[in-house]
Amino acid sequence: MTRTCTVAPLVVAFLLLCAHAQAQTPADAATAAFKDDVHAGAGLACASCHTAAGAGAYQTPRAAIAPLCATCHSDATYMRRFDPQVRVDQFLQYQSSTHGKRMASGEARVATCSDCHGAHGVRRVSDPRSPVAPLNVTTTCARCHGDSARMQPFGRTATPPADWSASVHAAALLTRGDASAPTCTACHGSHGATPPGVTSVANVCAQCHLREAELFRASPKKDIFDAIGQAECLVCHGNHRIESPADHWVGLQEGAVCTQCHDQASDSAKTIGGMRDGLERLSTAVSAAEALLARAEYAGMLVDEGRLALREARERQVQSRVLVHAFADEPFTTTATGGMASARQAREAGEAAMRELQVRRLGLAVTTLLLVAFLVTLGLKIRSLPDGPS
């Protein structure tokens, strides 16, 4: 009896599992996923895409997927019914992309719509669960572009996603949660994904780094780089693994990016050295002022003016780092000198606060001594008083 009681639930559980497993056919899984699909929400049904009848009707050839999606998504009249401002150029973009071109040439292993958006659980890009939402899109691209087995036949490396993960852009997105930080699609495009190429990569960077791009285009470097076919920004900053720039990148010492083209004997050595020296001195001055103000504040002093000057110095420091892209003494020197003056002002405010603190402490010591002397006198006076009435 006891044994029967133990075995019976196990048998029931096994049968239920088998029944459940039998229910999970691809068609059922697709039906289940479609319930949460943006198309289902818009009133579409299976037959809206799977128009053919008969066996194998549900198998859409990979090369036919993009044209199938385009029947609706390229039809402005139809799409306007769901969103008056919706774009309808995705298929055109796709046809101009590396993926689209290869697909058109008969290479069906390249990405098509459903590879990135999913087939039956398609969500809006603004939905954080979407595989193409800003936080997920790199993982989606990495499914192919991070897989060396998949990339090898196309003569591509599988390192870009991992390189991007170590970049300052990834840190901005994943650590700081800045959804505007660039991912794969920001530089390569999404539906029209393609490598930007040497001549246009600077334009891609300039989408965000406008000031640096302006300075570079106005500098003598622009013509030189164009002449030798260098990809501007990438020469110093790299592409996918773009690290946070540091002051020591500038200079002619070991590890500086300038040494890729310049040495001590080159004409620009003096300008490069001046920039390096200016950045280093400004950085040291800002750090020293910051430490001094922090000490004063910790001791309870109000150093608002010093903080204001330090903020100004920091702004000048940021501007100076940007002005390096002009590759000339000016306006770098003027800005860096202004930053030094602000840092000096901040340091002087900190020093004044520390002096004031010493005066306060000295004043307290003198006051305490006087009060203690008064208390001792008072105590002696109290002790010397006759008892009075009792």
Next chain:
Amino acid sequence: MMAPRFRPWLEERLPLADAIEALRHKTVPQHRHSLWYYFGGMTLFLFGLQVGTGALLLLYYRPSAAEAYESVQFIVARVPFGWLVRSIHAWSANLMVASAFAHLFSVLFLHAYRRPRELTWVSGVLLLLLTLAFGFTGYLLPWNEISFFATRVGTDIAATVPLVGRGLVRFLRGGNDVSGATLTRLFGFHVAILPAIATALVALHLLLIQRHGMSVPPSVEERAGQDPAAVRSLPFLPHFLLRDLFAWTTTLALLAGLSTFYPWELGVKADPFAAAPAGIRPEWYFLWAFETLKYVPATVAGIEGELLAVAVMGAGAIGVLLLPFFAGHTPPARRVVVWVGIIALGFMTVMTALALTGTAP
């Protein structure tokens, strides 16, 4: 040369000699609980400091939402010794509240409220409530983030009072929400209305003390019946006054040290449109009430919990005010008063500790 001629001139016009003579004959009982007598004088000394430093701050302070914060910033950063004056004002306000509470509980535990000192007790309790009102109205004046949101929370509590609650909140705020109108209103209370009432009450309190003298605790009185040496008397002038002066000077040294090493912080300027930051709480002496409200359920027997808590606290305050008129004077009745006092003090201490340690229900 002036003094010998000036004194008769003054005595002819003022009852100076009578006052000095009265003080010369005034004595203070001396026994094992005499230490507690000094807290009344200490509170008065700290009140004097508040008046003095407050008057100095008024020379530069500007009571408007646009200028209040900047004017306090100017006081502490630019005005010579402004930092010291502001810090002493803030620190001595806190010490004054502590000293006033110590004075109240010592008078309670030593049964100094009994006949004929009922009015002395009533005026003292009213002065403690005024001290708390000074604290509440002064808290917003620097117009910083913490004080802004704490005042919003504090004035919100008044809304729980039935019928007049909303009107009371509008009266305190000068509008529907805490704004520049609240600042000027609380400033008016802080520097004009409350000081006028406090000055009158202090005068009455001192007059009554002068009239009835210091109370001797019943236990000491009983012992004095068996051993007259158990209670001696000390001349007020100069014996007691010099001891008072000793305590005041020590407090002044403490205030100087606190102001130098722990200057009262100014914080961030209030932004009425910003979200309330985490950790908003009132001054330490309101923390026990603030914490109690957190533990009260939303409804108790169909009555709104917060309303019930405010009603109980209000009834408690009225009970404390009228204590001498209903507390019995037999030894068992006095023991009941002591135990109720101990429980109240324990409750306030525990609630304050819970609020300070951040233990939420």
